[in-house]
Amino acid sequence: xxxxxxxFAQGLHALAQRPLPAEVERExxxxxxxxxxxxIGASLxxxxxxxxxxxxxxxxxxxxxxxxxxxxxxxxxxxxxxxxAGHLDDFDDTHLATVIHPAASILAVxxxxxxxxxxxxxxxLMAFALGCESQLRVGVSISPEHYDRGWHxxxxxxxxxxxxxxxxxxxxxxxxxxxAVSIAAxxxxxxxxxxxxxxxxYHPGKAASNGIAAARLAQQGQRAKADIFEAQGGYSHSMSxxxxxxxxxxxxxxxxxxxxxxxxxxxxxxxAHPAIDGGLSLSQKITNADDIEAITLRxxxxxxxxxxxxxxxxxxxxxxxxxxxxxAALCDKVVGLAQYExxxxxxxxxxxxxxxxxxxxxxxxxxxxxxxxxxxxxxxxVKHHVExxxxxxxxxxxxxxxxxxxxxxxxxxxGEGVAAQLAAVVDGLASAPNLDTLFALCAPKKDTHxx
Amino acid sequence: MHNxxxxxxxxxxxxxxxxxxxxxxxxxAADAAAGALAQARASFAALDxxxxxxxxxxxxxxxxxxxxxxxxxxxxxxxxxxxxxxxxPVLAAVIATGELLSSSEADIAAAxxxxxEAAARILAAxxxxxxxxxxxxxxxxxxxxxxxxxxxxxxLDETRTRHALGIAATQAAGLAHNAGDTLAAIETGKAAADxxxxxxxxxxxxxxAPASIDGRRGFAALMAYRFDxxxxxxxxxxxxxxxx
Numbered sequence: 001x002x003x004x005x006x007x008f009a010q011g012l013h014a015l016a017q018r019p020l021p022a023e024v025e026r027e028x029x030x031x032x033x034x035x036x037x038x039x040i041g042a043s044l045x046x047x048x049x050x051x052x053x054x055x056x057x058x059x060x061x062x063x064x065x066x067x068x069x070x071x072x073x074x075x076x077x078x079x080x081x082x083x084x085a086g087h088l089d090d091f092d093d094t095h096l097a098t099v100i101h102p103a104a105s106i107l108a109v110x111x112x113x114x115x116x117x118x119x120x121x122x123x124x125l126m127a128f129a130l131g132c133e134s135q136l137r138v139g140v141s142i143s144p145e146h147y148d149r150g151w152h153x154x155x156x157x158x159x160x161x162x163x164x165x166x167x168x169x170x171x172x173x174x175x176x177x178x179x180a181v182s183i184a185a186x187x188x189x190x191x192x193x194x195x196x197x198x199x200x201x202y203h204p205g206k207a208a209s210n211g212i213a214a215a216r217l218a219q220q221g222q223r224a225k226a227d228i229f230e231a232q233g234g235y236s237h238s239m240s241x242x243x244x245x246x247x248x249x250x251x252x253x254x255x256x257x258x259x260x261x262x263x264x265x266x267x268x269x270x271x272a273h274p275a276i277d278g279g280l281s282l283s284q285k286i287t288n289a290d291d292i293e294a295i296t297l298r299x300x301x302x303x304x305x306x307x308x309x310x311x312x313x314x315x316x317x318x319x320x321x322x323x324x325x326x327x328a329a330l331c332d333k334v335v336g337l338a339q340y341e342x343x344x345x346x347x348x349x350x351x352x353x354x355x356x357x358x359x360x361x362x363x364x365x366x367x368x369x370x371x372x373x374x375x376x377x378x379x380x381x382v383k384h385h386v387e388x389x390x391x392x393x394x395x396x397x398x399x400x401x402x403x404x405x406x407x408x409x410x411x412x413x414x415g416e417g418v419a420a421q422l423a424a425v426v427d428g429l430a431s432a433p434n435l436d437t438l439f440a441l442c443a444p445k446k447d448t449h450x451x
Numbered sequence: 452m453h454n455x456x457x458x459x460x461x462x463x464x465x466x467x468x469x470x471x472x473x474x475x476x477x478x479x480a481a482d483a484a485a486g487a488l489a490q491a492r493a494s495f496a497a498l499d500x501x502x503x504x505x506x507x508x509x510x511x512x513x514x515x516x517x518x519x520x521x522x523x524x525x526x527x528x529x530x531x532x533x534x535x536x537x538x539x540p541v542l543a544a545v546i547a548t549g550e551l552l553s554s555s556e557a558d559i560a561a562a563x564x565x566x567x568e569a570a571a572r573i574l575a576a577x578x579x580x581x582x583x584x585x586x587x588x589x590x591x592x593x594x595x596x597x598x599x600x601x602x603x604x605x606x607l608d609e610t611r612t613r614h615a616l617g618i619a620a621t622q623a624a625g626l627a628h629n630a631g632d633t634l635a636a637i638e639t640g641k642a643a644a645d646x647x648x649x650x651x652x653x654x655x656x657x658x659x660a661p662a663s664i665d666g667r668r669g670f671a672a673l674m675a676y677r678f679d680x681x682x683x684x685x686x687x688x689x690x691x692x693x694x695x
């Protein structure tokens with residue numbers, strides 16, 4: 001009988017020896033540009049400053065970059081800062097079945113290790129895709145009990161995917177890769193108690209640096225117990241009471257969890273997305289938002305349950321308010337990070353619009369669906385039915401919509417046109433000799449002065 | 452939506468313990484910690500296999516020659532190959548941080564005493580066969596004591612100490628199944644490194660959960676099978692359980 005870790009590493013190592021299927025490669029590129037966008041978009045956050053300040057206290061070498069920043073730090077802190085920024089605004093990708101956000105930690109490993117390992121574009125894309133795929137496979141093997149219990153699965157499973165990405169970049173053998181994922185299994189990070197604080201996005205950052213450490217220890221001959229996943233006192237049974245190793249190791253090359261990755265069009269919990277999508281559609285039909293007397297949303301019962309805050313007081317609270325998203329859509333006709341700025345959330349117009357908005361839970365409405373209705377002051381009614389919200393599995397973001405999002409994240413910080421240049425580099429990654437252009441574009445130009 | 456608890460008697464007690472002057476009863480604990488520190492330093496003279504591996508690993512990564520995080524990891528791993536307990540990460544973390552800050556011996560010993568006591572009390576609150584069959588006790592509890600000790604050496608205020616505790620708690624880790632192997636020593640050393648990182652990040656304004664130990668999705672809820680709050684808070688600062 002083969003051990004779970006060995007079968008896992010063999011399956012992944014075999015996948016790495018042949019080209020990615022076209023649709024998998026496409027999804028990997030979409031995940032890639034999306035998370036490049038979110039990591040740059042959040043790169044000036046005080047949490048990134050805190051991480052870089054810590055690196056400075058410790059006197060680390062200037063080896064690896066952090067997207068969006070001019071500082072260079074050691075491998076550990078490059079990974080930490082990049083993974084943190086990528087997930088910060090909860091605006092990154094989501095694998096719906098597990099609620100793993102796989103790409104932030106994986107981009108972090110790639111960012112931290114590229115100066116040393118100098119991968120070709122194809123190798124980087126492979127390491128990226130398999131890092132996402134492997135953590136999603138670990139995730140489905142212990143879902144839903146693991147997350148439901150309170151673990152932040154993005155960190156606890158992410159660390160194993162990060163060891164895979166690091167292992168592939170470091171050219172580990174199959175045996176070393178087995179040890180890398182097995183060592184990483186003891187370096188899990190992430191409890192949901194920290195949601196709503198900087199520690200939530202710290203989880204993918206730390207998953208990345210831990211995964212790199214695990215791969216390096218394996219490279220140096222360190223070993224873990226061969227049955228560390230399946231044993232009592234091992235990873236899987238300690239982290240979940242429901243474990244299915246077929247979902248981790250079955251159908252390699254046939255089932256790709258990465259194909260079920262989705263991208264958020266709006267920077268808040270996905271439950272509110274149909275409502276916001278409906279609000280945006282209505283905003284196209286209503287010229288003047290002042291004409292609105294009342295808005296009603298017939299929605300899935302989870303919307304008020306998870307995102308029911310009627311009058312948020314700041315940007316963080318607004319992320320848990322479907323009503324705010326709808327009100328902002330009607331006032332601004334666009335919903336991006338700007339609509340979740342503290343100042344925007346408390347302005348009179350959007351506060352008044354929220355007061356006019358009601359959620360009507362209805363168990364017959366699907367999770368990605370909403371019926372929105374506005375009654376105008378002249379007595380007329382404007383309606384819209386969102387069958388499947390943008391960004392859902394049934395209605396994925398188009399490449400164009402994804403670029404609209406990424407552009408808003410990158411260009412304000414790095415200059416007009418940079419998002420498009422980055423997208424072109426990511427599109428051509430499979431034939432790029434190295435990642436020099438990619439990371440050069442991620443760095444602020446010398447004459448760019450941030451606020 | 453799970454709304455994390457805004458208050459925690461457990462965090463309040465631990466943070467107050469870590470930021471207050473040692474009471475008279477703590478003098479013995481500080482003496483005992485000074486003895487443990489002397490022993491630990493002596494055994495660090497020659498790094499063993501685990502310590503060497505970690506040191507090599509980390510210098511490859513561009514960490515500085517005096518990087519306290521890296522040094523604590525190597526020292527903690529070396530110390531753990533003999534006998535590890537929840538005190539081990541505390542000792543490694545305060546030695547490395549003390550070097551970084553040029554702290555006085557008295558401050559280092561007091562910080563160690565407080566970290567060791569805190570870790571021992573949290574262990575008492577969660578200890579059970581179920582806990583010990585799943586997790587590495589030395590690493591998963593040690594990181595909590597170590598972060599309070601380092602926060603004290605850094606002279607963090609109560610708010611930042613609470614955040615530091617949260618950053619450490621969310622990464623309490625290490626698997627029981629690796630017990631007895633070099634990897635267990637590496638896990639325990641890593642707890643010291645993670646504690647230093649957490650405390651430094653909190654110093655720079657990084658935030659975390661207020662109820663990281665006793666919250667509904669916190670350390671005890673996820674990793675423990677019982678939780679006796681009084682084992683942590685009862686007479687903390689007056690009664691020293693770790694003096695055994």
